[in-house]
Amino acid sequence: xxxxxxxxxxxxxxxxxxxxxxxxxxxxxxxxxxxxxxxxxxxxxxxxxxxxxxxxxxxxxxxxxxxxxxxxxxxxxxxxxxxxxxxxxxxxxxxxxxxxxxxxxxxxxxxxxxxxxxxxxxxxxxxxxxxxxxxxxxxxxxxxxxxxxxxxxxxxxxxxxxxxxxxxxxxxxxxxxxxxxxxxxxxxxxxxxxxxxxxxxxxxxx
Numbered sequence: 001x002x003x004x005x006x007x008x009x010x011x012x013x014x015x016x017x018x019x020x021x022x023x024x025x026x027x028x029x030x031x032x033x034x035x036x037x038x039x040x041x042x043x044x045x046x047x048x049x050x051x052x053x054x055x056x057x058x059x060x061x062x063x064x065x066x067x068x069x070x071x072x073x074x075x076x077x078x079x080x081x082x083x084x085x086x087x088x089x090x091x092x093x094x095x096x097x098x099x100x101x102x103x104x105x106x107x108x109x110x111x112x113x114x115x116x117x118x119x120x121x122x123x124x125x126x127x128x129x130x131x132x133x134x135x136x137x138x139x140x141x142x143x144x145x146x147x148x149x150x151x152x153x154x155x156x157x158x159x160x161x162x163x164x165x166x167x168x169x170x171x172x173x174x175x176x177x178x179x180x181x182x183x184x185x186x187x188x189x190x191x192x193x194x195x196x197x198x199x200x201x202x203x204x205x206x
Contacts, residue, residue, distance in 0.1 A: 112191070
């Protein structure tokens, strides 16, 4: 049975949520996760999943959703939310695409993908054109590779070193200078890089 990409995104979210928490999300949590303005969208998609035999719902139960057809080998669609710089900070370029990733690439929180522009993180194995998988967080540990937002409009991928009065964003390429931001409040952590996907290009035959 085939379901739509939007239904698949909801099914993947439900499967992952239940796996992590041991119970299903509420309707309000589903609506908040997908940032839907109306709960009717969730109801419509859940009804479709139930009709396709993917889930069952227990009437009048706040967390009354059960997965009927779990697939531990299935890939999960996560949003490709834009392009981010691994060189000089640039404005993030938003997209509406998705990327399929295996279950073990998913973080414990909301997970998304970004396409990398630049080579300042080659020492971390992140090359120009790679896709980075990011676990959404507002904090990070010293030395972690993060997606940082500077002054609310410039996004960059760098190693994160917080100091008392400044934030140091360090490249992994000696060709680039370390970025020092003062005061620390100018930097907002968007997430921590947890995986890299590389799409190899093959030389066309003559």
